[in-house]
Amino acid sequence: xxxxxxxxxxxxxxxxxxxxxxxxxxxxxxxxxxxxxxxxxxxxxxxxxxxxxxxxxxxxxxxxxxxxxxxxxxxxxxxxxxxxxxxxxxxxxxxxxxxxxxxxxxxxxxxxxxxxxxxxxxxxxxxxxxxxxxxxxxxxxxxxxxxxxxxxxxxxxxxxxxxxxxxxxxxxxxxxxxxxxxxxxxxxxxxxxxxxxxxxxxxxxxxxxxxxxxxxxxxxxxxxxxxxxxxxxxxxxxxxxxxxxxxxxxxxxxxxxxxxx
Amino acid sequence: xxxxxxxxxxxxxxxxxxxxxxxxxxxxxxxxxxxxxxxxxxxxxxxxxxxxxxxxxxxxxxxxxxxxxxxxxxxxxxxxxxxxxxxxxxxxxxxxxxxxxxxxxxxxxxxxxxxxxxxxxxxxxxxxxxxxxxxxxxxxxxxxxxxxxxxxxxxxxxxxxxxxxxxxxxxxxxxxxxxxxxxxxxxxxxxxxxxxxxxxxxxxxxxxxxxxxxxxxxxxxxxxxxxxxxxxxxxxx
Numbered sequence: 001x002x003x004x005x006x007x008x009x010x011x012x013x014x015x016x017x018x019x020x021x022x023x024x025x026x027x028x029x030x031x032x033x034x035x036x037x038x039x040x041x042x043x044x045x046x047x048x049x050x051x052x053x054x055x056x057x058x059x060x061x062x063x064x065x066x067x068x069x070x071x072x073x074x075x076x077x078x079x080x081x082x083x084x085x086x087x088x089x090x091x092x093x094x095x096x097x098x099x100x101x102x103x104x105x106x107x108x109x110x111x112x113x114x115x116x117x118x119x120x121x122x123x124x125x126x127x128x129x130x131x132x133x134x135x136x137x138x139x140x141x142x143x144x145x146x147x148x149x150x151x152x153x154x155x156x157x158x159x160x161x162x163x164x165x166x167x168x169x170x171x172x173x174x175x176x177x178x179x180x181x182x183x184x185x186x187x188x189x190x191x192x193x194x195x196x197x198x199x200x201x202x203x204x205x206x207x208x209x210x211x212x213x214x215x216x217x218x219x220x221x222x223x224x225x226x227x228x229x230x231x232x233x234x235x236x237x238x239x240x241x242x243x244x245x246x247x248x249x250x251x252x253x254x255x256x257x258x259x260x261x
Numbered sequence: 262x263x264x265x266x267x268x269x270x271x272x273x274x275x276x277x278x279x280x281x282x283x284x285x286x287x288x289x290x291x292x293x294x295x296x297x298x299x300x301x302x303x304x305x306x307x308x309x310x311x312x313x314x315x316x317x318x319x320x321x322x323x324x325x326x327x328x329x330x331x332x333x334x335x336x337x338x339x340x341x342x343x344x345x346x347x348x349x350x351x352x353x354x355x356x357x358x359x360x361x362x363x364x365x366x367x368x369x370x371x372x373x374x375x376x377x378x379x380x381x382x383x384x385x386x387x388x389x390x391x392x393x394x395x396x397x398x399x400x401x402x403x404x405x406x407x408x409x410x411x412x413x414x415x416x417x418x419x420x421x422x423x424x425x426x427x428x429x430x431x432x433x434x435x436x437x438x439x440x441x442x443x444x445x446x447x448x449x450x451x452x453x454x455x456x457x458x459x460x461x462x463x464x465x466x467x468x469x470x471x472x473x474x475x476x477x478x479x480x481x482x483x484x485x486x487x488x489x490x491x492x493x494x495x496x497x498x
Binding site: 038041187188191192194195198202219220223224237238240241244245247248249252253256 | 317346361364365378
């Protein structure tokens with residue numbers, strides 16, 4: 001097969017990952033992973049449980065320390081950033097949507113507070129303006145205005161996930177990491193969330209790295225796909241090409257194992 | 262003569278089935294064809310001869326084993342994924358027989374989406390989508406429903422509207438008139454005629470022979486690209 005060459009287009013990638021490796025003792029978490037992500041692009045990472053996709057996401061997002069490799073964000077090596085610089089990046093230009101909303105929300109704080117807190121963290125001080133912006137974001141993720149003072153624990157799973165997205169996107173990040181964002185939700189709720197994410201990606205020109213084991217979700221969301229097995233990327237390409245014309249034995253098994261409805 | 266919009270040279274394709282002991286199935290060899298601006302070319306050949314496979318390779322859905330597939334200035338067989346994404350967004354439209362959409366997204370938005378992906382304002386995209394849906398006789402009361410609930414013929418027309426909403430310089434059409442009644446078939450043939458008139462290069466599969474005769478300038482028999490065929494025919498006796 002002809003393998004795609006490097007892109008000829010001029011613009012620089014937003015994120016460049018090279019040789020990223022992380023061990024847990026003698027066990028491989030992820031090994032020698034490299035990829036580039038361009039502005040406005042959605043990259044899906046798929047593989048079975050234990051394939052290393054969450055470890056990879058954690059290392060790239062800075063939640064886990066890598067043993068080797070380099071992460072360049074807008075041309076800067078994140079390893080050379082100071083701790084305050086890295087924290088500021090994580091609060092402003094980056095965002096992380098967890099599979100479990102409880103990991104990404106403050107459950108004892110109102111919905112409006114969850115969104116407003118992020119604005120205050122980047123320097124907003126005017127109460128009226130913060131509340132108005134929070135209300136605007138709740139509307140964008142289809143949470144009724146009347147729920148602004150309710151706590152997330154009074155919300156359904158789908159609403160909690162939409163609130164987590166609002167909390168993450170209110171500071172207008174460029175790069176969003178998502179770990180199984182539709183996992184554990186009813187299919188009808190999933191569809192609504194997928195539509196919401198697609199619209200936000202387009203309107204805010206977000207770059208997204210999304211980890212999931214759900215091939216139907218990546219087909220609808222991701223431009224490109226990495227397939228992981230035993231900590232390594234074994235196949236990469238255009239999402240529909242990898243799913244419709246998989247080259248590697250493992251990818252062929254993965255794709256042919258999906259149940260048809 | 263001006264350069265062809267779609268130019269395929271010595272294209273080959275095979276599938277390797279790892280689940281079956283690595284069996285390699287060659288499906289195409291020495292495929293060559295070109296489509297110029299304003300031209301409509303039909304792919305012909307028996308079922309299973311590789312018409313859809315060829316279309317899928319042109320839009321980058323299947324990898325080529327060797328050869329080249331130039332669309333505009335890009336060789337799809339060697340292009341990086343994001344170059345193909347850009348080609349599909351700006352240059353190469355595709356009306357397939359399947360409509361893959363996020364469930365629950367309204368039909369009007371499904372059709373307007375390709376224009377919005379090009380950065381066109383929503384009112385303009387929606388107006389253009391509405392005009393096409395009306396022309397293809399999809400009743401307005403259905404526009405706010407998801408096409409996943411539609412009949413086969415309605416879904417096909419939504420797919421066509423989506424494929425014609427942007428004036429792509431190149432178009433791939435997979436049986437665009439297959440599930441349609443005579444009135445809607447006329448509308449689709451008119452749309453194809455208008456696309457040709459504005460200079461689009463069109464490659465299509467048309468089992469509807471009368472439709473093919475009306476819009477296509479020539480036919481290419483995909484059977485000629487069957488593996489081993491060139492070698493067999495080159496050999497005397």
